[in-house]
Amino acid sequence: MEEKYELIRKLKEEKNAVILAHYYVAPEIQKIADYIGDSFYLSKLAVSLDNPVIVFCGVEFMGESAKLLNPDKTVLLPEPTADCPMAHMVTKKVVDDAKAKYDDLAVVCYINSTAEIKSWSDVCVTSANAAKIVAALPNKNILFIPDRNLAHFVASKVPDKHFIYNEGYCPRHEFMSAQEILDEKTKHPEAKILVHPECNPDIIKIADYIGSTSGIINYAKEHPEYKEFIIGTVYGVIYKLEEERPDAAFYFPATMPICINMNKITLDHVINVLKTGENSVFLPPEEIAKAANATLTKMLELAK
Numbered sequence: 001m002e003e004k005y006e007l008i009r010k011l012k013e014e015k016n017a018v019i020l021a022h023y024y025v026a027p028e029i030q031k032i033a034d035y036i037g038d039s040f041y042l043s044k045l046a047v048s049l050d051n052p053v054i055v056f057c058g059v060e061f062m063g064e065s066a067k068l069l070n071p072d073k074t075v076l077l078p079e080p081t082a083d084c085p086m087a088h089m090v091t092k093k094v095v096d097d098a099k100a101k102y103d104d105l106a107v108v109c110y111i112n113s114t115a116e117i118k119s120w121s122d123v124c125v126t127s128a129n130a131a132k133i134v135a136a137l138p139n140k141n142i143l144f145i146p147d148r149n150l151a152h153f154v155a156s157k158v159p160d161k162h163f164i165y166n167e168g169y170c171p172r173h174e175f176m177s178a179q180e181i182l183d184e185k186t187k188h189p190e191a192k193i194l195v196h197p198e199c200n201p202d203i204i205k206i207a208d209y210i211g212s213t214s215g216i217i218n219y220a221k222e223h224p225e226y227k228e229f230i231i232g233t234v235y236g237v238i239y240k241l242e243e244e245r246p247d248a249a250f251y252f253p254a255t256m257p258i259c260i261n262m263n264k265i266t267l268d269h270v271i272n273v274l275k276t277g278e279n280s281v282f283l284p285p286e287e288i289a290k291a292a293n294a295t296l297t298k299m300l301e302l303a304k
């Protein structure tokens, strides 16, 4: 393992590359990353970095967003088959039907979506900033795509808006079992339940805290008075949680929530793209790239 880390460090220096990793990738990948974060943090960061090469250890839409925001940089995806199923879970018909029905509709698109889906939308959001951005929109009617669970969570925070929902979901969070979380609570009654808003409503109901991956990590960090936490999101987050709170214990549902796509990325994949420059992300057709970029830029402006 150490030899691989050494080789990655050397290649990174040679290519003047920066490695970005999402919290959900395997711990050994997070260990070699220059920056670890959620979609919001990484998308903002990608704009401010000087390195001409970005190795994005995450799923396809993340690399695509980084490329849209940094069209002149080389963005490399270590494993191009690592894709997020939710990123595709809405059709143009859903958007067109809602636009036909509501005059003042705003189409709000979770960053976990393809560039094409972003291009149908007015503004992009992440789980960390969605409520703030929706509240700032002048529109009363909000079509929130593609994630239904996040849409319901945001609607509960912005009750003066009317939401139209779409049947998309993250399989990892949708099929997480509330009973398995309650089983952990029975075993560890003092533990606080921290969950991601992509979770199904049965889990949201029993949570002590609901927030993005960064939000969950910050909650654990900012509450040293609690020593045990039950985590309702993807297991990869353990790397940062244990780094921030080495004194605390973290429990996950018995059916371990691992994102198979994020987990496809290996150190060998990272070495390969650094060596060969393979799997470079290309911009989508100009019309789509322009419209998708506008939704991301609007998000960064509204989230300031």
Ligand code: SF4
Residues within 6 Å of the ligand: 024, 059, 083, 084, 085, 086, 087, 112, 170, 171, 172, 173, 234, 259, 260, 261, 262
């Ligand atoms: S955890 Fe869910 S939303 Fe995130 S990349 Fe995996 S499938 Fe997509």
